[in-house]
Amino acid sequence: MNLKLRNICYSLILALSIVFTSVSTTFAESSPIFSEIIAPGLIRKEYKVDQGDKKTIINVLECDLDNPFLKIAVIPGKGKYNQRATVSQMASRVDSTAMVNGDFFNMLLQGTPEGPSIVDGNLQSSPCVMEGVYSLGIDESNTGHIEAIKFQGKVTAPNGKTYPIDGLNKSYYWHEPSTEYSHENKIQIYNDFWAASTRGDKKNTEILINSNGVIEQISENKSFPFPVPDSKMIMQVDGVAKDFILQNSKIGDKLNIDYSISPDRNWKFLIGGHALLVNNGQKVPYTKDINVLGGVRARTAAGLSKDGKKLYIASAEARTKRSAGMSLDNLSNFMKSIGCDIAVNLDGGGSTTMVVKNLGESNQSKIINPERNGAERAVVNGIGIFNTVKETGPAVGIKINGPDDMIIGQSADFTIKSAWDENYKPVDPNTMTYDLFDSNEDEAAWNITNFLARHTGEVDITLVTNNGVRSTKKVNVHDFDFVESLIVSSDKTKINSEDTVNFTVKAKLKNKKEVLLDPSVLKYQIDGFDGEFNNGVLKVNSLNDNASAKVTISAGDKSSSIRLNDINSKVIKMKINNKSYSINGENKNMDAAPFIKDNRTFVPIRFIVSALDGEVSWNNEARIATIKYDDKIIEIPINNKTIKVNGKEKAIDSPAVVKSNRTFVPIRFVAENLGMEIEYNNSLREVTIIDINKTKENIEEDNKEKPTNNENNKDVVSLVE
Structure with a gap:
């Protein structure tokens, strides 16, 4: 591949990127807003970084590399390279305590890391030949290092002649600073960790070599149409390298293939990164090309303490409502501020995601979301952190599940959210019994695990398990000033005398949550019918010859109303800009929707009158609509105010x-001229029309059919006489 094609690829990547201007911020020593041990030697810390008018959420995994129960490993996609997976998928697959995205990769190619990687003790990718890039490693003495890694190797033919190996499991790229094409006049090695059926440059010659180094097949100027077989390798060669292999070996010959990386520190863990952010405790200017990496983005980085015994893995969320992101300059400042003596930039932008098992939990939670809260990007590898303790014991700690904020009249369940043993392994809360109480010592507020907030102010909810483990949660109980509006509903809206109606009242809070309110904190009023309320239940004594009544329910200075109707009334409901409507709860459709004009609600008259069993006629010449309904005739000229x-x-x-x-x-x-009642619910944009005439007709019919008490008395007297 030539330089022109190289530039096309980088242009495509650049087209996918958005570059933002940024302002450098110098951080003092940063203090977390949240800190929690989640495994032996592993602390999760969350920071909220102030960058002028923008805030950024950063989570840091602080790892004690000397802790014998803490394991850090490179996790490849779905198990091999070319099999990309999201951070959440990788974390779930290997059941890690924490996981973050790892090395850079070219999204347009097969999917392998740009840097070196050691997976399960084996070197599975070599570093690209690039200047100014660094890798993160941990050696056998559990000491961390961030340094430049070099790859070297050679193939020795049966006659003793040698040729250098350029790389292991590499997609094509261009060397720095020479701009050499990685697959031109080069030998590239692919082992069975490369899962794809295509490799490198598909026009190059390939050599299939078994586990003993013996050449089994040669495919000239094209790739084998299969993945690398288990325990074998494929050597891809071109130009001078191809001539070397074909002139010095043949099928059946044994080649000696030798490669390594330097420095050789007996690595337990190794993953590639990009440029340095901090060195010798000082911020390092980012001198690599940042056309793709610049701007304010999501970021992932790794740093080490001066003694190499503490590893910091940081992820910054970007372009979400809660978090703006960071520039590379500010990322350097932040990594220095948390104590890094040296730090390196890892893959960021759309790749940045962090998931953890929060303390006592068995499942992972995403604590750093992808940019714009979008879908997670499938990446080539990640850094997995594991709690390797096998045994679990009785719980030594618990967290309480329940709201942090409540309002007067709200009730909520308080239960065990999570529990853990002395090694921070989760304990099943379902195996535990416990008691609950509050700092107000209000026994009446409790119904087993359900707490009813009856007093404003801060209250401590305490949970004590059967084996004496105790935890306390602070809850702020607000008054009704925290309420934005009330939402009232009832189990019926059409009633007879002596019916009962159950009301449900929810408060919509200023934080947009909705909570159920207890009837004991509410005030009830009915206008129209005669009735009485008891614990949120209305007992209707009489309809008072009314077609409808309004029930108003109040919480402090907030109130909401709902309409109750005589069971014999006809109720029509329709919504603005919606062609659906209902008659007595039966859904129907019309071909024209109501609308609002000049603060007046306009409805299609034919559907309304027909629904009320009336008649509508149209005089096209005079442009007059005439409504006939019961004993009323209404003539309505178009565009006329009379x-x-x-x-x-x-x-x-x-x-x-x-x-x-x-x-x-x-x-x-x-x-109103037809003798009906009408309501408009602004929040629902709903019109309700109540045909009270039908109710009156039914009352009159009842009066005709059923004699009054006086008439009954007269009949009885006559009969006796």
């Missing part, structure tokens, strides 16, 4: 209009 009701003129402030071949009328004026 209408006639039973021949008498009445003024109307908003005239009827024709829209989409349908006549729309201002519903409140017309409905």
Whole structure:
């Protein structure tokens, strides 16, 4: 591949990137807003970094490399290279205590790391030949190092001649600073950790070599159409390297293949990174090309203490509501501020994600989200951290599950969220029994694990297990000033005398959450019917010959109302800009939707009157709609502020209009002239029309069919006489 194609690839990557300007911020020694031990030798710390008018959330995994129960490993995608996976998928697959994305990779190619990697004790990728890039490693003495790693190797033919090996399991790239193409006149080695059926440059010659170094097959100028077989390797050669192999060996010959990395520190762990951020405790200017890496982005980095015994893995969230991200300059400042003597930039941007098992939990939680809270990017490898303790014992610590904030009248369950033993291994909360109490010593507030907030202020909720493990959670109980609005519902809206109606009241809080309120903190009022309330239940004594009544429920200065209707009434509901409507709860559709104009609600008159069993006629010449309903005749001229009701003129402030071949009328004026009641729910944008005429007709019919008490008395007297 030539230099021109190289530039095209980098241009494609650059096109996927957004470069932002940034302002450098110098951090003093940073203090976490949250700190928690989640495994032996592993502390999770969360920081909120102030960068002028922007805040950034950064989580740091602080690892004690001398802790014998803490293991740090390179985790490849789905198990091999070319098999990309998200950080969450990798964490779940290997059941890690924590996981973060690792090395850089070219998203347009097969999917292998740019740097070196040691997986399960074996070198599985070599570093690219690049200047100014560094790797993170841990040696056999559990000391961390961040340094430049070099690869060297050679192939020795049967006649003793040798040729250098350029790399192991590498996608194509260009050397720095020579700009040599990695697969031109080079030998590249691929072992069975390379999972794809294509490798490097598909036009190069490939040599299949068994585990003893013997050449089994040769495919000239094209790749073998299969992945590397188990325990074998494929050598890809081109140009001078191809001539060397073909001139000095043949099928059946044994080649001596030898490669290594330097420095050789008996690495237990090794993963590639990019440029340094901190060195010798001082910030390092980022001199590598940042056309793709620049701006304010999500970031992942790793750093070490001066003695190499403490490892810091940091992830900064970006472009979410809670977190802006960081520039490389500010990332250097931050890594220095938390105590790094040396630090290196890892893959960031859309690759940055961190998941952990929070203390006492068996499942991983995502604590650093991908940019813009988007889907996780599948990456080539990650850094996994493990608690290797096998045995678990009785719980020594617990967390309480329940809200941090409540309001008066809200009830909530308080239970064990998580529990852990002395080695920070999770303990199943379902195996534990416990008691709960509050600092107000209000026994009436408790129903087993359910707590009813009855007093404002801070209250301590304490949980004590059967074996004496204790935990306390502080809860702030707010008054109704914390309420934005009330949401009232009932189990029925159409009723008879002597019915009971159950009301449910939710408070929509200023943090947009909704909570259920206990009836004991609410005030109830009914207007229209005669009834009484008991613990949120209305007992209707009489309808008082009314078609409907309004129930108002209040919490402090917040209130909301709901309409109850005589069971014989007809109730029509429709929403603004919605063609669906209902009659007595039965859903129907119309071909024109209500709308609002000049603060008036307009509805298609034909559907409304038809729903009420009335008649509508249209005089096209005079452009007048006529409604006949019971004993009323209403004539409505289009675009005229005067209408006639039973021949008498009445003024109307908003005239009827024709829209989409349908006549729309201002519903409140017309409905009231038809003897109906009407309501508008602004939050739901819902119109409710109640046909009270039908109710009155039923009452009159009942009166005709059923004699009054006086008439009954007269009949009895006559019969006796």
